[in-house]
Amino acid sequence: YRFARNRYDSAHYKNKLKKNGVQVVSVKESISDTPEGIIMEGVLESMAEYYSANLSQNVKRGLRENYQKGLFAGGYIPFGYKSVNGKLYPDEITAPIARYIFNEYAAGVGRSQILDTLREQGVKSPMGHELTAGTFAPMLTNPVYYGKMIRTGIEVDCVAEPLISEELFNRVQERVQQHRFSPASMKARAAYLLQGKCFCGMYGAPMVGESGKGKMNLKYYYYACSNK
Numbered sequence: 001y002r003f004a005r006n007r008y009d010s011a012h013y014k015n016k017l018k019k020n021g022v023q024v025v026s027v028k029e030s031i032s033d034t035p036e037g038i039i040m041e042g043v044l045e046s047m048a049e050y051y052s053a054n055l056s057q058n059v060k061r062g063l064r065e066n067y068q069k070g071l072f073a074g075g076y077i078p079f080g081y082k083s084v085n086g087k088l089y090p091d092e093i094t095a096p097i098a099r100y101i102f103n104e105y106a107a108g109v110g111r112s113q114i115l116d117t118l119r120e121q122g123v124k125s126p127m128g129h130e131l132t133a134g135t136f137a138p139m140l141t142n143p144v145y146y147g148k149m150i151r152t153g154i155e156v157d158c159v160a161e162p163l164i165s166e167e168l169f170n171r172v173q174e175r176v177q178q179h180r181f182s183p184a185s186m187k188a189r190a191a192y193l194l195q196g197k198c199f200c201g202m203y204g205a206p207m208v209g210e211s212g213k214g215k216m217n218l219k220y221y222y223y224a225c226s227n228k
Contacts, residue, residue: 006052007045078144079126079136080163088144088160095163097123098145101136102164106171111137132210134224140172141227192223200225 003010003024014024031041080098081088097118104114111133118131125135139145146169147162192209199206205227213219 006049007042010045077126078142078160079139080145081160088149090161090163094126098139098163101139102145102168102172105140105175106168108175130212132212133208134210134226137226140176143169145169192221194223198223200227203227 003013017024029044031044077083077088080091080095082091083089101114101118104117105111115131115133123131125131129135143149144160145163146166147160149159194207195209203225205225207223208226209221210224211219211221
């Protein structure tokens with residue numbers, strides 16, 4: 001285990017501990033409380049920070065190389081797909097549901113109505129939970145569904161087999177933008193007073209009302225970013 005992620009944090013926390021009479025002792029490195037020990041401690045912390053930064057750089061480089069080769073480099077698999085040998089292919093069960101969502105939304109059907117229909121048919125989220133607006137809202141703006149994937153700033157083709165046409169995707173984007181600042185139609189049967197007034201500090205998207213049931217079957221209401 002590392003005491004800190006970088007030299008600044010290490011010095012900051014050690015100083016706070018020292019003021020409270022606590023001394024940090026390393027089991028692996030025997031560092032004396034002398035001027036030489038201070039230099040040695042600084043060298044070891046610099047090496048640890050270098051290793052962490054270099055590892056992160058290598059991981060990112062590996063991901064970029066995989067994307068450039070047109071390979072899916074892991075992570076969240078979009079709803080409607082399955083991963084086979086580094087490629088995304090339509091899932092036999094969920095792909096028709098994904099197409100249904102895009103076609104219905106492009107045709108003018110509201111999200112809440114789409115949700116109700118899917119729930120009546122017993123459709124669950126990828127994790128087996130009850131569907132919510134947040135379950136498929138990210139789908140509607142994800143270009144992977146017409147065959148393009150954007151990762152680390154790189155636009156990659158051929159990673160995913162398209163589920164819909166680019167023309168259908170663009171029609172959906174027009175509707176998404178029209179409802180961007182009036183997302184109340186996504187919710188039903190609950191008054192979310194801050195809806196349309198509260199926006200996510202990270203993405204700038206509207207915060208929309210959500211609900212879910214806890215372990216005791218109690219229903220909870222909260223807000224979530226519509227672009228999460």
